[in-house]
Every structure is written in C-alpha cells, then in structure tokens.
Amino acid sequence: MKEEVCTSRKAAEILGVTPRTIQLWADAGILQGWKTPGGHRRFNLSEIQQLALSIRNPEEMPPLSNTLPTQVQPVKVLVVDDDKTIRRLYELTLASWGLPMVVHFAADGYEGLIEVGRQAPDLMILDLQMPNIDGFAVIRALEQQSLLTQMKLMVVSALSEEDVKANIALPESVTFIQKPIPFARIRDEVERILLSS
Structure with missing residues (x-):
C-alpha cells in the first residue's frame, strides 16, 4: 500500500512542477490529499499519475x-x-x-x-x-x-x-x-x- 501514497516532493517530480505549485494546486482543490499528523501533505499516487497524463495531453481533458x-x-x-x-x-x-x-x-x-x-x-x-x-x-x-x-x-x-x-x-x-x-x-x-x- 505504501507505493500508493505520494509525497509533495514526489508529486512535484511526476508533474514536472515545483513543490510550491503542488501546495497551490492542493489549496485550490485540484489535488485531493490529506495531511499527516506532522503537517506533511500526502496524495494518492494513481491520481497524481492521472493528472500528469492530462497535463501532458490536454486534449484528453473533458471539454x-x-x-x-x-x-x-x-x-x-x-x-x-x-x-x-x-x-x-x-x-x-x-x-x-x-x-x-x-x-x-x-x-x-x-x-x-x-x-x-x-x-x-x-x-x-x-x-x-x-x-x-x-x-x-x-x-x-x-x-x-x-x-x-x-x-x-x-x-x-x-x-x-x-x-x-x-x-x-x-x-x-x-x-x-x-x-x-x-x-x-x-x-x-x-x-x-x-x-x-
């Protein structure tokens, strides 16, 4: 199950953006995630990978x-x-x-x-x-x-x-x-x- 959890840094690498952008997207509700008791953001790895595909192929986004x-x-x-x-x-x-x-x-x-x-x-x-x-x-x-x-x-x-x-x-x-x-x-x-x- 651990491989399904994604850190902000890992999400940033997958999406090709900065960790700050990941924070902005999370705050804007684009990325659905949660915070650990220590305050670190965590995301579902498959959702991050799906978003990465949509960013690389915007024509696949629903109009x-x-x-x-x-x-x-x-x-x-x-x-x-x-x-x-x-x-x-x-x-x-x-x-x-x-x-x-x-x-x-x-x-x-x-x-x-x-x-x-x-x-x-x-x-x-x-x-x-x-x-x-x-x-x-x-x-x-x-x-x-x-x-x-x-x-x-x-x-x-x-x-x-x-x-x-x-x-x-x-x-x-x-x-x-x-x-x-x-x-x-x-x-x-x-x-x-x-x-x-």
Missing part, C-alpha cells in the same frame, strides 16, 4: 462546454501570464468550477492585447512581470483605448502594491491582488458577471 447551461451567456475570461505552469493551474481550477465560462490564454502582453481585440473578454486576469510587452504596458494600452470600461481587470502579481504604484497609477476599477492566486475572489467575480448579464 468545459459539456457542463455549461445553455440558457446562460458564458463569461469570457482572458488569462495573461508568461508562466506555463500557472496558466495550466488557472485552466484546471477554472474548469473544475463547472461555471459557464470560455477561457482564453496569452503568454505575454503582446498576445494578451491581440486576444482582447479578438475575444472582447468580460474578465481579464493579468500578470505584470512578463517578456515582450509587460502588464504595465497592457494597462496603459487598455486605458488609452478606453477598454477598461468594457471589462473587469484583475491584476495578480508577485509584486507588492507599493512596487506597482511606483510604476503605474492603477485606475479605481482595476483590482490588484498579490500572489498567491486568489481563486475564491476570481470565482466571486465570475459569478457577479453571470448575475449581471
């Missing part, structure tokens, strides 16, 4: 659209983050909610601005520190085009609020949250958009 009620207009969400693992974390977590959403991803600010034009998202989740065009430049571009009145923008960054304010004055409509990713608040925002539509 989110199967769980969407047809009478509700899906919320269009755009996640802009250069970290591939973080994007996958968003994908798995948002899909696990079963809410009517269409989620698109961009790996930097340049792609993000292109997707804004293509998708006209209801909610944009934006990282700040990215290659090419960073999140600060994205916010300035959205302001110049008066697009912040047409979407909800949540900035999720490892930077402190003071560091952000040193670079840009965030409009009042923009929500700034320091990492770790605030999935509960993101879900609240999606539900608020659904109720108002």
Whole structure:
C-alpha cells in the first residue's frame, strides 16, 4: 500500500512542477490529499499519475462546454501570464468550477492585447512581470483605448502594491491582488458577471 501514497516532493517530480505549485494546486482543490499528523501533505499516487497524463495531453481533458447551461451567456475570461505552469493551474481550477465560462490564454502582453481585440473578454486576469510587452504596458494600452470600461481587470502579481504604484497609477476599477492566486475572489467575480448579464 505504501507505493500508493505520494509525497509533495514526489508529486512535484511526476508533474514536472515545483513543490510550491503542488501546495497551490492542493489549496485550490485540484489535488485531493490529506495531511499527516506532522503537517506533511500526502496524495494518492494513481491520481497524481492521472493528472500528469492530462497535463501532458490536454486534449484528453473533458471539454468545459459539456457542463455549461445553455440558457446562460458564458463569461469570457482572458488569462495573461508568461508562466506555463500557472496558466495550466488557472485552466484546471477554472474548469473544475463547472461555471459557464470560455477561457482564453496569452503568454505575454503582446498576445494578451491581440486576444482582447479578438475575444472582447468580460474578465481579464493579468500578470505584470512578463517578456515582450509587460502588464504595465497592457494597462496603459487598455486605458488609452478606453477598454477598461468594457471589462473587469484583475491584476495578480508577485509584486507588492507599493512596487506597482511606483510604476503605474492603477485606475479605481482595476483590482490588484498579490500572489498567491486568489481563486475564491476570481470565482466571486465570475459569478457577479453571470448575475449581471
């Protein structure tokens, strides 16, 4: 039976992520596990291996659209983050909610601005520190085009609020949250958009 139990470190090796990511996924409910009396996380090895397969083969994941009620207009969400693992974390977590959403991803600010034009998202989740065009430049571009009145923008960054304010004055409509990713608040925002539509 011992081989069926998996530590955080082993799970991280199997999934190709850091132990910190394993903690985030466990907190977000993506990984079902338990804690030992000493406070160490443990997981079912077969579930970790199954998740590893789904990460390597995302086309095998069940499509989110199967769980969407047809009478509700899906919320269009755009996640802009250069970290591939973080994007996958968003994908798995948002899909696990079963809410009517269409989620698109961009790996930097340049792609993000292109997707804004293509998708006209209801909610944009934006990282700040990215290659090419960073999140600060994205916010300035959205302001110049008066697009912040047409979407909800949540900035999720490892930077402190003071560091952000040193670079840009965030409009009042923009929500700034320091990492770790605030999935509960993101879900609240999606539900608020659904109720108002």
